Amino acid sequence: MTPASREAPAGVSYSVVVPTVGRPSLGALLEALLKSLAAAPGPGPREILVVDDRPAPGTPLPLPGAAGPGLRVLRSGGRGPAAARNVGWRAATGEWTVFLDDDVVPSDRWAADLAADLAGLPADVGGSQGRVTVPLPPGRRPTDWERNTAGLESAAWITADMAYRRDALTATGGFDERFPRAFREDADLALRVQDAGCRLVRGERRTVHPVRPAGPWASVRAQAGNRDDALMARLHGRDWRTRAREHRGRFGRHVATTAAGLLALAALPARRPAAFGAAAAWAALTAEFAAARIRPGPRTPDEIARMLVTSVVIPPVAVAHRLRGELAHRGAGPWSPCPVVLFDRDDTLIHDVPYNGDPARVEPVPGARAALDRLRRHGVRVGVVSNQSGVAKGRITAADVGRVNARVERLLGPIDVWEFCPHDDADGCACRKPHPGLIERAAARLGVHPSDCVVVGDIGGDMQAAAAAGARGILVPTGRTRPEEVGAAREVAPDLAAAVDLVLSGARPGRPR
Known part of the structure; x- marks a missing residue:
């Protein structure tokens, strides 16, 4: 069946992840992608996640003016393409995650062919690779660099255009972040996915990979x-x-x-x-x-x-x-994915202002930025799990919580996952701490088991939620922490810096500290 004759089935659930370091080619990719999506029948992706892997924000990314609400920019802190792709797929919500490099150009039929490639694949298929074309200059032989790039046409399982089932990524832990370059991290993941019992196949969708200047x-x-x-x-x-x-x-x-x-x-x-x-x-x-x-x-x-x-x-x-x-x-x-540290927000990372919906009133606790940056340098992902009953009480809105959280992230750096509970005690939800729901949701989004998480908070409810989820808990007492909560905690640190010491040292209860 030729690509032109294939029908694009509806109902394929996928997300698109594009890691970038801000190259101008990102704009051409996104424009071509949106054009292809607009021409395709059926639903588009759940979201398009552009992961900015520059160590610090630089010039604005070349994003399309009419990108639509489905395009979001995440930050991965300059840890390399493997880490950037992990940030992307863990935030994605589709059954499939389609990885595109920021220097490829999808064909006009790419979106329709992608849907056809993924639809109806057997459960034992964990990944589908697109077909990459490298245009070489006409009228002369290619240079050494151009020939090296042209080798991508026959390379196996390259993430220039590669789709993976979320289940396959979760089972393997995603990309190995010990590969710091855009090299071999894709082959490593492909071998691990196949070792886990999944097949990899080639689809019919096509992308063009121009030769970058060198x-x-x-x-x-x-x-x-x-x-x-x-x-x-x-x-x-x-x-x-x-x-x-x-x-x-x-x-x-x-x-x-x-x-x-x-x-x-x-x-x-x-x-x-x-x-x-x-x-x-x-x-x-x-x-x-x-x-x-x-x-x-x-x-x-x-x-x-x-x-x-x-x-x-x-x-x-x-x-x-x-x-x-x-x-x-x-x-x-x-x-194995690095541990995840999930922080309580109020009185742990920022000073508590009851029912605060004003970003201007956000003030980090001393040492919060240094503690988070130290974890990031060691490859540890960080998240926030926070009770926000003010939403249920009508004192603030969920949008207010989002604005405050955005201010926290601007002050303290990128947060890999946010989860908050908008309920009050009387609502009987499963997410409000001391219940484990927030921790379980955050762990699921990051592709880890709750037992791989460390929860850092300032009250007994944080520690009880950690225990209920099977996670490790570290209490950092504040003025509102009751003595009996300190006595009941298995691990106590005097401040955030000491809590990070415990995380990075691997110290557990019963070991000298």
């Missing part, structure tokens, strides 16, 4: 990916390339080239015969590498000069990165 040292900088290859081998065994449908690469030759060069340098001062043999081997290997890169290219003087220089530099740089990766990941085990 400087003369782009191929040298790309050698940092050898560190990620070391992690892949540690996690998936030496045959990971075969399983991930990756070509073998040239690393073995880079090792030989580097060894020959080092031997020549070591033996040259003594003018030993081995020096000349090693130098000849180095020259031959380097020449072969340069020729393999020059031969299929445009062979312009600039390209030839660039290939000659970088072919000398790449082998030792690649080996150095691999050694760094082997050392850094020598004890690496299976990926």
Whole structure:
């Protein structure tokens, strides 16, 4: 069945996640995506989540003027594309999460073909990959960088356009955030999803991946990916390339080239015969590498000069990165999401102002920003779970709570998940602390079990909610904390900094602190 003849079924529940560092290409992607969605029959995505992974807010993102209410911007704090995608899918509400890179352009039929790709897939299918096209310049041979980009057309399970079931992401913990670059994190997830018993398939939807401009040292900088290859081998065994449908690469030759060069340098001062043999081997290997890169290219003087220089530099740089990766990941085990710390809001992160609906009255408690930033630097996700009975009492509205929460986030940095209970005691809900509902909802949205969460609060109700959910509780007493609540708490910290110490040290009751 050709793409043009396929019917786009209704009822496919999906969300779109686009991690970005603010590149101008994001605007072209979103415009093409919205155009495709407008032309498609049936419902669109639950939401489009753009995850801004810049360490700090910069120039405004190039968002379409008429993006609609379904487009939201989240922040992931500059922790890399794996962490940004995790922030996105954990906030998504669709059965499927479709990941798009911020430099691709979906076709006009992309949305309709996506719905057809996903509709009716068997339950054992955990992911569906789109088809990527890399346009190369007409009238000349492609450069080395352009050929590298064109390799995306045949790459398996790349997140330039990849949809995963939420259940598959939850079961595996999502992307392994130890991969800091846009490299290998997609192959790692694909292998783990398949190890969990899910199949991955290719769909018929199409996206275009233009070749980004690159400087003369782009191929040298790309050698940092050898560190990620070391992690892949540690996690998936030496045959990971075969399983991930990756070509073998040239690393073995880079090792030989580097060894020959080092031997020549070591033996040259003594003018030993081995020096000349090693130098000849180095020259031959380097020449072969340069020729393999020059031969299929445009062979312009600039390209030839660039290939000659970088072919000398790449082998030792690649080996150095691999050694760094082997050392850094020598004890690496299976990926497990970092713990989640869920904070009470009032009198824990900000001073309590009863029934406050005015963002101007928000004042963080001392040390709150430093404590949250320290957790973020360690890759720990943070959330807020808060009772807001003022909504049920008519003293404030849910919109007021949202505005106050937005002010808290501006002062204290990005919060991965917000959950609040708008009910009063008499409503008999399951979410108002000391019930576990808020914690369970926050954990579900972040794709973790409540037992992976730490709850930090200032009253006994916070600790009771943690216990009811199976989470760990740390009490940080304030002036309103009753002595019997302090006595009943399993863990007590004098302030937020000490509570973070307990979280990061892994200390538990019964251990010295």
